[in-house]
Amino acid sequence: MPFDPRSTPLNPVQARVLATLMEKARTVPDSYPLSVNALLNGCNQKSSRDPVMELDEGDVQQALDDLLRQSLVTPVSGNRTQRWEHNFPRGVGVPEQSAVLLSLLLLRGPQTAAELRLNAERWHRFADISSVEAFLDELQERSEEKGGPLVVLLPRAPGAREPRWATLLGGPIDLSALPAAPAARAAASSGAEQRIAALEARVEQLEAQLHALCQQLGVEPTSAPTQD
Template structure:
């Protein structure tokens, strides 16, 4: 599959689509989702990188664009206030449940290693082995949905990112929020040790 056939989505559209994909599996009783429920899913503090604070206007704009692209559809419950939304990812693209799970994680969490995908995918899809994860990743990469990123210093596993925002250069700082506290802590410790040495 040629990557040119993929839609180029912005960050809000990717977050909305990923949230719908996730909640269809993790909370099926509340799916399809209301705008209010979707806002909470997009802005939740866990399992999201980066964490965002989208208002309902931003989410509505993203929903309208995704609907035009055919990636979501609506289900009304009798009045306009009860409009609910569902994703059509596996209808638009010929992907299996295991592939939907991986795409969902990449949409919501940013670049992931096979090990991270295996750990984080439990509620979306149960992979039997790490080898199975790697096989699905290779298939998605060969079909142009994702690409492999260069290894970070000291990292054993390759990371993968989705290509639904275009084939852009990955900027490490955009996803470094998890590591920055540890880094700043170590720098603080070094400064304390240095000061203690000077005062001694």
């Protein structure tokens, strides 16, 4: 039976942990599965996250234990450190493309179809916005037998050109608690945010190369400090 958010919705920490595992499996596959420390760093990133969180190792471990009971993550034994991988598509019962869209919504909050296509570039290249919308429509029309809808199209915010989509993996959406869509959001990231994202991508690549080298040498890489 696929994960049913109506009976056991994800809390914010569980959502962040699960979506971060999904993200890193796609963007830095050489360093995946992740140790708890690497996962913590990913959860606490300052860019590509809404909201930004300040979790500690205990928060992440508790979320992993909860997700394990729901068959959404799996522990993997390493040389010295236990690592973790997600079971997102199978656990939730959706194809890979839908899992990408759901993970982006968990990491960044409500987004338009155009924003989702842009933000998914490093995860999966959707042919066009129509293909993104097709998967979103499928998630919204998901049958009750499969666990019901997993996304909802929100009412268009004042001043916004396009409506945004939100995930229901965390339970029903409280429309009154949603912030208004910033006017500049449709233009995606600012120049500063793009530079930060590029730097983080480069750091991830270097960490992946270090991890691969350490595996070849049979040593465990030194854990990186938690980001401030």
